[in-house]
Amino acid sequence: MSGTIPWERVRRAGDKLTTPLLPDDYLRLLNPLWSSRELRGRVEKVVPETEDAATLVIRPGWGWRYDHKPGQYVGIGVQVDGKFQWRSYSVSSAPRRSGRTIAITVRAMPEGLMSAHLVKGLEPGTIVRLALPEGDFVLPDPPPEKVLFLVGGSGVTPVMAMLRTLDRRGSMPDVVLHYSSPTEERMIFKREIDELEDKHEHLTVHRLYTDTDGMLELADLDELCPDWRERETYACGPGPMLDAITEHFETTGLEEHLHLERFSLELGGDGGEGGTITFRNSGKTVETDGATTVLEAGEEAGIGMPFGCRMGICHTCTLTLVSGKVRDLRNGDEFGQPNEPVQTCITAAVGDCTLDI
């Protein structure tokens, strides 16, 4: 909010009335969205997309910035059994500066308690916590002249934000979208994609129903999209699909033109070496092996560890490493400077270390 009223100063003056709390702590009792202490939003609509997927239209409260880049994801925290659980989902709506809502599309995973809750259990009106958009899987502005999207299942959501942006700005370049879905019924955004295809002559869509026709063979790319080597490729989908795509692009030496979005944390590498982790404020210690994350170790020791996505993207779990060394289980990076902030959900101890909690 800009303009003539110095809101910042008004609120600071309000502090004197509400100390030790903030005015927002009272205002949110009138309207849950009137607080910028924690970003939050109200679920306005739950739109079923397929049998197991739904789009949540969320109206963010104070402090939100609507300038996400198409393709980015947001963190969403929902209270399940009294406890805030965090996950990250791609924003499927196009960014709008004058926007009032954002949309995320979620597929209920078998065994994914949180995703099932979001798809089936969320009533309009529910207040959720939000984390600002993040992620490098974004379409540049202006867009590349030739684009190939390789999409599998619910991996369509960030790509949908990109397509909608291109559509709205009227800047649709030469785009080929290859979209794999188990069946036609489970294809999210099927109708909207049909409509976009009709509207834009430079948009070509290949649909592949993998239950009947099998998975995409990358060797077939030459046939499906003969000029794929000249295109910037954006791929989003299940891990094995992305692995195959990465390999294919690496063997052809085109990995610089490939952009990927991975949703699931795959802890690779050898892990840390393990050691004794000390939690400074409570004095608790726990012995861990190299495969246990610092977060899991803390939870096991009964520490009230902050946590979010558990996959290294939301930074809710970040704590200060007072001494010792931890290793990032995703890529083997080591962190060991004194008082370095570390993400506990994707790091494991390398020898003894101490955390400030």
Next chain:
Amino acid sequence: MAISDVQEYMHLTDEEIEQLGRELDAIRKDIEESRGEKDAAYINRLIKIQRGLAVAGRLTLLLGTHSKRTRIPAAVAGSTLLALHKILENMEIGHNVMHGQWDWMNDPEIHSSNWEWDTAQPAEQWKHSHNYVHHQFTNVLGYDNDIGYGILRMAREQKWHPMYLGQPVYNALLASLFQWGVALHDLDIERIRKGEKDPKEMKRQLKQIVRKGRNQALKDYVVYPVLAGPKWRTTMAANAAANLTRNLWAYVIIFCGHFPDGALHFTEEEIEDETRAEWYLRQILGAANFKGGPLLHIMSGNLGFQIEHHLFPDLPSNRYAEISVKVRALCEKYDIPYTTGPLHKQYGQALRTIIKLSVPNSWTSSDQPEPPTPSRTRKRKSDDERPSRIKELGVWSRSKSTERKAS
């Protein structure tokens, strides 16, 4: 008598005391596994009510004091609402949130790491003096600074000095200025007087206290009276009355926790190699409950379940009532005394001890079941002299600034 070995004092065998420990652990696990939506709703509702009371109180004083007809009723009503708000915030919300009782919700707005309560003492210092020093070393002479708060003589083992003759007066002063007494508690004035306190740490703490105390005082004695305009005096008086009410109430509740007759003291031999089960037993023997209805318990932060609170300081307070049924049954099973009584009786005993101990031991009889152990001069311990910490006492943290800035 101060106890030097709880197990021996209770005539429990090694097997029995370990079994007691396991049974208490089981109670804890039960609650941890069953906390959920209802508990979260409880604390959220309570916070709403408490903040509603604050707004209602301030508005009543702001708007109601202008007309001559409504001035007095508005002052009384406003002051009452404010007192209720402060009591709820300090007792059932602030104290318990800072113990980490609601950390399991993973809600940064209701979390021990950043809660700042509506009283003069900075949360960080409270978490050190209370969660750590008092809850780990409960009632151990020389270690627990809550035995008399460095002002009163509350155990016969503490050496008498003519200064203690003024004890009834100090007590009255402490009661009416309770929030300021609490604010200075972690400074440990006794150590400052003896020149044992690290001056850097003292300066840091003092700065924190001054900053927080100033904001608290400004709010009640400058900002709101100024807003009230010509009737500023009424608002100021009503705010002062609300603070006084909260002070007296908090004082009474807190003095009922460890000063009634049944609550025992311990010597430092007890905490040498103390096991977790023995720590549990010390908590039961060192604390006293009081009886009352649900409303009394909420208004006292569920500290009527002081024993349960000391056994499980970081479990949600709304569950203490159901925990107490199980703890009582355990106490009966192991023949452990479980001290409880009506509020007036518990406070009466505390008051009597304050008065009796203002004079030398030989002038009065002890109300404890056994004679006191010979008194020793015990210096109060600094953190470096205390044994290492044990878990589950709720967190305290020194590094994080708990101050909030308008964002």
